[in-house]
Amino acid sequence: MKAAESILKDVVVKYKEAMDFGKVNGITLELLDEILGNVEFKEKAGYERHLFGTAITPNGVIEHTDTLFNDATNVYYIKGDMGTGKSTLLEKVYKNAILKGLDVEVYHTPLIKDKIETIWIKDIDVALTVSEMFKENNHKLVDLDKCVNHDILDKYKDELAYDKELIEKLLEDGIENIKRAKKEHDLMEKYYITNMDFDKIEKLKVKIKERILEFK
Template sequence: MNGITLELLDEILGNVEFKGQSGYERHLFGTAITPNGVVEYTDTIINDGTDVYYIKGEMGTGKSTLLEKVYKNAVLKGLNVEVYHTPLIKDNIETILIKDINVALTVSEIFKEKNYKLVDLDKCVNYDILDKYKEEIEYDKALIAKLLESGIENIKRAKKEHDAMEKYYIPNMDFNKIEKLKINIKERILEFK
């Protein structure tokens, strides 16, 4: 894993000179869990001319750790980086985009079947050990999928109730009064300067 990381860092950032100051990192989401299911926009984040590295690996193989090391090294060299996190576990990284050098790294399944540079972390796994737990792993994967599906159904029901409530609230709201109140509060706060 460390060897793959170092090779990748050298390939992507080896020729990048230090810019004299740290770059800027911006943290966002490119995927969301919505009433319509999991919605992903990674394909709109990464432009056609971008060099894309698809990071392949089962859960727990270190994909997010690898992405974090690449983006932090890019920032140290002075490059600006957009970091896109996963919606379910916000600390996990799904995609990084280094616009200054036109490079993206992603675990997004959208890029799985395309002709992008492949970084295969599955080859770091000791399957002799992992195969002993194959049944439990398959059970856990199925459970995660079922819980996600259940969560989406709950979000759907909540949205339906929210939309029903809005039918009563919106026609009875005086948005002009709310705007006047907002301005008044702002002016009162600024008086304390």
């Protein structure tokens, strides 16, 4: 997983070289105005909650982004390859929402935890996501791929293809190792379960609870 993260960061560097961030900034400002321009300051500090909507598990990459904002009527799909500035755009939107006093849920990517995958601003019924679950559902599109200078990017065409293939292979290997570890964990657990005194555990739980409540 760590190796896949390193190679992904190398892909990001190549894309950054080919990006017109002036255009990206323009798109970001228009988006901020569209989403937050008419929102009045709430005269309170907005609350930010950081979570994950996707996980790398023994069963593969599991994603539940489609369940995070079932009732949202304003969903923006942020389109763009690695390094096109999707996470930075999402960060600017959520931080401006916090400044307005809005509460925001921020969902990070499981491979590079600092990168943002989705934000949900429930107070104004707005969600923004890079999840491909939303690319075909007639949601509002913000396309950062159109800010790529393909003349520059084409110089790295073969390297990028190799890097992306390698990232996929490393992820597959990582998941296979997690699966193997889970299998061994389950085997150990099987031995422990049959040899545990669960009555003692219950009594210990009650004691701990009583100690905690003493602090009131």
